[in-house]
Amino acid sequence: MSDERKYVEELSDVEDDFDRWYVEVVRRAELADESPVRGTRVVRPYGFALWENMQAELDRRIKETGVQNAYFPLFIPKSMLEREAEHVEGFAPEVAWVTRGGNKELEEPWAVRPTSEAIICPMYARWVQSYRDLPILINQWNSVVRWEERPRAFLRSLEFLWQEGHTAHATLEEAEERTRLMLEVYRDFVETELAVPVIPGRKTESEKFAGALRTYTIEAMMGGKKWALQSGTSHNLGDHFGRVFGIEFLDRNGERRYAFNTSWGLSFRMVGAVIMVHGDDRGLKLPPRVAPIQVVIVPIWRKEAEREAVEAAVDRVRDALLPVARVFVDRRDDKTPGWKFNEWELKGVPVRLEIGPRDVANDQVTLVRRDTHEKQSISIADLAGRIPEILGDIQANLFAAASRMLAENTVEVDSYDVLKERVAANAGFSRAYWCGSAACEERVKAETKATIRCIPFEQPETPGRCLVCGEEAQQQVIWARAY
RNA sequence: CGGGGUGUGGCGCAGUUGGAAGCGCGCGGCGUUUGGGACGCUGAGGUCGGAGGUUCGAAUCCUCUCACCCCGACCA
Structure with missing residues (x-):
């Protein structure tokens, strides 16, 4: 027993110092190791096997909805990335650039993809002439690069592994349907395979994907500090990208139309989610369905x-x-x-x-x-x-425990002071009415660091009063700090 | 980019007043062990982040520089 205690002491205590615990578990369980490049990690075989099991299950689900896998280039010419104004503005601070190839300066710099809309949409424009060419349903497994200032293993790194799906449709309704369908695929995957319960909902205007019409998300609660982790997103891009990249087609009536796009992604930050949701003082606790060794x-x-x-x-x-x-x-x-x-x-x-x-x-x-x-x-x-x-019982038990954690640490609040206290105390998710104004949202973020994680699909029957300004509010939102 | 910190065997660290580079873990060999992180013996492994300076002499003092970590700002 004394030996055991001595061993356990080598790992930081979950409640005591969660951030340190996380770093130690990642390294000691041989999921990942530091690399010579700042902000990147080497994924070791055990960690990669975990990711591969996740990939296999998610890939199967994606394909069941009629999507095919393909591969698009790593580089995006500057002019293409800059075609959609909101898109480039949103991603500009995080893009890595190639300005030199071999011994020659490039005439036009190439972006290392932070996401692939800007290289995929021009191809869709070539492939689509008629409504008969739609929909296009393509997914790719790859890595993207975003120049993050504060990296964190799996959760936020300069290069990360993910899948990004990109579809093109003849109508906005069809695009919306696909957007919601893929969010549901993510919800089912994360809850069933990873035993991580999530809250599905919509992002606010300020939190949505750069260039999107609307963004949907599933939000999970991590252990320790009870912060939120955006665990998968699905975007209805409207016809913004169709217009700027010229994805044009003739509809049944012979009229020229622009295609409607969607994109949706889930990354290996879910490895981080599994660590943080289920782990304890002894280390990892892997859901049997994705555990490399059961x-x-x-x-x-x-x-x-x-x-x-x-x-x-x-x-x-x-x-x-x-x-x-x-x-x-x-x-x-x-x-x-x-x-x-x-x-x-x-x-x-x-x-x-x-x-x-x-x-x-x-x-x-x-x-x-x-x-x-x-x-x-x-x-x-x-x-x-x-x-x-x-194994099935363990899987169910992990999901039940995580669901309990989510339920016990999600509280409906009707006073801004209580919200402030809860955020400061790392007390979890706070559910509150919000009037919908960006000013109220921004004020809370500035004053507490909590953001609106999502506007949940599940809403109460009756309206209420905005937590911040007191005006009438039609909907509740989830406030929390996030990784 | 602002504030703080750390750089010494693979990892974690000590190194006092400037005077022979050490400890624990790990690693190789041999032997004994194995039901909740075993032990003995033995061995290998370091231009002390880098450059310059002071000095008879620098891990230690000075100057410059690089890297990484933490906090903040930033983060679809």
């Missing part, structure tokens, strides 16, 4: 004589579980079992199986859950049947 087997023996029997049982268990779970056997003989227990808890593996002489004698294994620390003995014969059930 079941880790730790063989234990004292004498060489015991080793043979243990290893035979380990092989038998592994073979039985391979068809139903992602299993890893930790055969390292330079680490003690106790060391391995702590290591795999740090890395968030949902289920650990201990197989030692005592287990072999009884034809059973000792199973330990990462979420509850509950220990139980299960006969080897029953294991393959029980594991999927237990």
Whole structure:
């Protein structure tokens, strides 16, 4: 026990210093490491495997809606990026530029894409002549670069991995439908696969995507400081981009029309979300559905004589579980079992199986859950049947715990003073009526650093009074500090 | 860009008045160990961020410089 305490002390306490805890967990669990380039991180195999599992599930869902994957270039000529006025204004401070290629100065600088609307839309303009060419439904998995001043592993880095979907439609209604559909895909993915509950809603004018007609978002609450994390966004771009990039077509009636676009993205900041929502003082707690390793087997023996029997049982268990779970056997003989227990808890593996002489004698294994620390003995014969059930239970348990955290730390407030106190105390989300004026929004942001995370789809029946100015307000919004 | 801080083996750090570069962890070898981060012996690994200066002598003092971290400003 004293050894355990000593070990745990090496990780900062979640409640005590969450930011430090986060940095330490990312590094010690071998998700990512610092790189020689400021503001960027190297994603290590364990972290990348987690991202790959997320990708696979999200990619499948995106394709089920009829979207195909493609790839567009990393570079965007300056003149193209600057075509849409709001778009360039919004992104200008974060764009990295290539001004030289080989030994020659470029005649026109190239932007390293901060997002790809400006390189994709000109291509759509070439491909669209008729309403019969629409819709275009394309997604790409790539990385983009945004010159962030305050980077943070996974959550905000100079280069980050994501998917960006871009569609073109004949009507605004169809574009709106697609925008909402993809937000729902994100909601389902994040809640089902990552066990992270979210609040879906719309962004305010000041928070929407640069160049968009409207932006929708799913907002999640992180552990520790209970700040918000924008976890996926879907934009209805209207015909802004269609007009400036000339995506023109003839409709059924032979009339010239501009196409309506959408774009939507979800990034590997969700790796950060999984860390912050589920993690505890022992480290990560990965949702089984995306965990790179769902079941880790730790063989234990004292004498060489015991080793043979243990290893035979380990092989038998592994073979039985391979068809139903992602299993890893930790055969390292330079680490003690106790060391391995702590290591795999740090890395968030949902289920650990201990197989030692005592287990072999009884034809059973000792199973330990990462979420509850509950220990139980299960006969080897029953294991393959029980594991999927237990993994499913852990997934549900994580979602329930995160939902509880969100509910318990979201409070309806009707006084600005209370909002100020809550923000200052890192008390979570505050739900309040808002009149809709940018002035009230800006004032709260300036005075408290909290922003309107979204205007939730779910609204009360009755109107109320704006928290800030007291005018009549038709809707409630979620106020919170955000990463 | 403003304020603060840190640069010494892979990591974390100590280094007093300027006088032989150290400690813990980790790493290699050998042996004993293994049910909640084992232990012994032994070994490898450093132009002290960089440049210049002061001095008989600089990790230490001075000047300049670079990098990174934290706080703030900024952040679809």
